Amino acid sequence: MKEKSNILIIGAGLCGSLLALRMAQRGHEVTLVEKRPDLRKETQDAGRSINLALSDRGLKGLRLAGVEEAAKKLCIPMHGRMIHDRKGATFLSKYSGRTNEYINSISRPGLNMLLLDKAEKMPNVTLKFNHGCKTVDLENASATFKKYDTNEEVTLAGDIILGTDGAGSSVRKSMFNHKKFLFSFSQEWLTHGYKEISIPPAEDGGYRTYINALHIWPRGEDMLIALPNLDGSFTVTLFLPYSNSDYCFDTLTTREMVHEYFNKEFPDAVELMPHLAEEFFSNPTGPLGTIKCSPWSSYGKTLLLGDAAHAIVPFYGQGMNASFEDVVVFDEILEKFSSEGKESHWAEIFQTYEAARKKDTDAIADLAVDNFHEMKEHTASPLFQKKRKLETAFEAEFPEKYYSKYSLVTFNENITYSDALHRGRAQDKAILNLIDDGKLPDSFSLEEKLEKVKKETEEILHDDAVVRNLK
Template sequence: MPSSAVERFILIKMQVSTALDHIYLLNKNQNILIIGAGLCGSLLALRMAQRGYAVKLVEKRPDLRKEEQDAGRSINLALSDRGLKGLRLAGVEEKALQLCIPMLGRMIHDKEGNTFLSKYSGRENEYINSISRPGLNMLLLDEAEKMPNVELVFNKGCKSVDLQKASATFKDYVSGGEVSYEGDVILGTDGAGSVVRKSMFNHKKFLFSFSQEWLTHGYKEITIPKAEDGGYRTEKGALHIWPRGEDMLIALPNLDGSFTVTLFLPYSNSDYCFDTLTTPKMVMEYFKKEYPDAVSLMPNLVEEFFNNPTGPLGTIKCSPWSAYGKTLLMGDAAHAIVPFYGQGMNASFEDVVVFDEVLDRFSSEENSSWETIFQEYGKTRKKDTDAIADLAVDNFHEMKEHTASPLFQQKRKLETAFEAEFPQEYFSKYSLVTFNEDITYSEALKKGRAQDKAILNLIADGKITESMDLSKKLDIVKRETIEVLHDDDVISNL
């Protein structure tokens, strides 16, 4: 090993988090070009640098640590176990937790302003966290920047990618000129509107499966400012939901005492929809009718309604994620999902964990190529990001309609009781997805859906009655779940 490489290795070793118990030498002189420095790209850059790669991280927007953020777009997010696992891998979990506000359950608001808390789990330690997107992104950029083998480049927007050469052309938004960068490989983490993915879509030399599915609803963000005494105007430790069948309002707390509220509303073909809410009068009429207790919390409602953009809600899936062993898509670029399971960021951070595990698995193999690694990663990961995409769409319906249904509420009550009484024996679908990062999303989907089907049918058919012992109820649910899984398996095993 030439001395400069040794020196570099030692330097890197000194910089990396103490959470790491070993340092990887594999491919350490390889150059990785990461396109997109959002949450996924910056965590990935940090982790790849920790593994010893030379990383260039290119972002089209200005450095968000220096310039102000876009207003009105996904200000805060739900961070849960899968995401935390990714942050832990890169040694930044503790710092991230300092930015978090725990949310213990869904606080459901009915039309009369009554509220009740539906806990996320019967287990004490299972809750999700509200975290600021720019706050977390800044933390990750700071950590990545500390690495000597990470170069950050801002204000350069990717225009096109040469998939076979792992090179990309960028527009420089400052100079107005163009620049090209090349790596040994490109990792595309440029989000739902990924230009790297579009290069694959438009490349006609291989079959690229692709889907973009839009919901009939859009979203708009509104603010509940902090109270005059600096506190929170409503319960801090919950994710608030105002379910109204077709429409829904949700609110997540911020560290400064405010909440970010998101309205989910159809674009059209509904009494109240973005197409018809065109005057301040109609907006107020709609909110007063549907969300009376929320209106008083949002003093700037009308102004924000008309000033903030309306965002679309889409699911993007594609396959393959890699081309020529040179370019790989990760995060939202590979699998954008709707926000209703609070798993978008978590899934992207889990991508980094899974990719890291694949790199581990191949680090001991002599002839492992990027092509093999990329293919193995896709094979391992794709079924799980498909699963969370589908679960997130399911949850759209669950949140806006089902949370208000008596049958659904009975189910949740029963599940919370199971989890409190038998914490090692019962995990709801929500728990499987959110708090059990050792189970894959696809396993969580299969088991969770079977369980839901079993419980809902048992309650609907009167096979579980109030008077039964809780352990008896659990027995019946377990047996019925096995039955449901068995019936499905006969077909899938044909």
Template sequence: MSQSIKYSHFDVNGAGDVRRNVAIIGAGLVGSLAALNFARMGNEVHLYEYREDIRTAQLVQGRSINLALSQRGRKALAAVGLEEKVLATAIPMRGRMLHNVRGRTSIVLYDPCTKQCLYSVGRKQLNELLLNACDEFANIHCHFEHKLAMANISEGQMQFKVPKEQQLISASADLIVGCDGAFSTLRQHLVRTPGFNYSQEYINTGYLELCIPAKAGEFQMPPNYLHIWPRDSFMMIALPNQDKSFTVTLSMPFEVFERIKTHQELLDFFRKHYVDALPLIGEEQLIKDFFKTRPQHLMSVKCKPYHFGDKALILGDAAHSMVPYYGQGMNAGMEDVTLLTSILNQQLPLDEALAQFTESRWKDAFAICDLAMYNYVEMRDLTKRLSFRCRKFLDTTLFRLFPRFWVPLYNSVSFSSMPYSQCIANRQWQDKFLNKALGFSLLTSFLIGGAIYARRFR
């Protein structure tokens, strides 16, 4: 048996101007942001989440890795009036603090020219802020503990499993929007439609979350940096929290995790590779956190199109899940909403608007997935190389001298709204330019040296 719920459309101004009934699957960061934007356009929005309300839940399940808020996410939050609230409690991170195997540190600033920075924000705190904003709209209706079980996307029909009910709950919508993460249920339905392309890739790297607690109510490390312990094929990172602790993420190939079987092996491993972090975490806490769970998998998802006619759409991780090493997963998902809203405001027929969104977005989504893979290599290995430092210095110098002509890759990704695909194209021509300049310099030096040599022996 199933119970059917019918929702009326929202009359935006009482004069017969009927807007769409939109169902959003997933009340995470992207889903709640999408709900705010659809509601602000006058649509009747129903927000469905399979978990309980995080604002009242005692234990929030799922990833708790901190988020690095950058320009794209800030722009999306500003559009719904929440940027200042978020930044009021966020912790600015001005660069990377690199920890070598001896425990010595060095700093690489993100943007020494214009002083832009990333902001460390808590996933739960940000999600609560967005959900509280949703509560202020009479045309947003939140349904927690509703897990999507079935969707007939061509008809706009859905069925949800609700633990408190002994039957499926049915619902309908003019548009179904999937913001339900990397393992999206709505995307699974889209995969079955003709013409939908989909690929996923698991990397041979897992992650465990650890913690550096506060000590005497203060941070144990400088808080305004993303801390990185690069170790060639693996690494550890730490982001500051508002409670003066650090969320630590240990990323290693699964075979490295598997070699650590005993408490002593774990302590020996940390004494060898993370000598300065061990006393900050604490031996007992490290052992407890390391062995209480298995390392989690990471995957990258690419697919297109992101829509089905004028009936369904996927956003965020449901459309382009990526490994977390560029800190762009949330920012890219929020930028999806920014782009979608700008297209919908053009008042195109909905099928044309959604098709335009797919066409405008898929190349950039593929690009940031690739960039995230690259940045893992950079963080775990390249950051400690002299060649990386030299390139960083050269990029910074040229950016300082020619800010409109030369924008470094990291700046374009994190501190601008330049399309991700254009960020890559920009880096490629920069590489070619530098290669030609280096070749010209070497040739010039060779010719000058040859002339001096010939004159001396003449």
């Protein structure tokens, strides 16, 4: 008979609620605790319909827990980036030359509610809302919470604690402040912040701009993006430097400045945002940070997963997908230990999980920062544009032979993030240098160009490996 554990999961966001569902499906007794009110009962923040990009790695996690089909009903496919220039002209840059490769816009609260509903239906899951985690007793797998509705303090314990309480994780802070073991930690902020604005539905309830794309207005340092919602609206996000620029969060302090800036940079978007200035000043400005840490576990009692272990910037659309993939990898390791009758060997399980997973969450964190720069430069660099054009042609013409870095990360869930990073960066370097050196002349057929790129890529990977294997 298999041993079942009492698992205390702290944080009932996307990662925590999927994890709770899966741990319950594995037969464990799960208590899922969340500091916020139950988002299925409380009214959401007005005007903030936050959405996310769901792609293949995330779908794999949902499939594992049997909720993929239900989630897909909340999805709006986005086949590419709709690039808007300063004059309002647009062109669609497809994510892939393969037609079955697209990403999905999905509502964060919508998906979270779905996962909470599914978890709640399990007889071995207990949900507790309005419980703010104050401290974790790492050595004893217990945590003290403040109940926001009654102001009481309560202590909950389990055989283990899984910390899925997001980028600002209290569980992680307990590790950082613990001081009895060496805890590596980094928080790296970009020079930019973000602000959400909405494009409401059209008067007939339809969409004010093309629905099946992720819209981008790239402007060098600044960038606007928009993702569609099921109700006909779009959620727009402005990425802008905090300071040291003519237009930045430090200087956009009046309605006039906001309108001057948007009219100059994003005239076609302004028409779609009737509440621009009101929302600009009422919505918060969020920071963009990367968080890494290690170890993820302590005393074989507590493990961090999701953003609590590895918060990343949003520029690859992989934050939620990486967290769901955490659940897949963790589940695979549980399955393996279970098959060996070691389902309660938590210390070893946690270390095996981190050894298998950390290189990949480090990789997607670095890729996401890379893409911050790439997306900004999309219009600025002719060399980069030539690369994208060539890659799209490769993927359309040779769908089984070529995968861009973006495709490797987004649509190839059987390749790890770290492999995607190494191969993707090598391909990028090969193409950029071959173009720059004039080694892909027009006289070459597309197939000859592909052969040249593949050969150069292999050489770069080989040369890197010779150096890396010494380390």
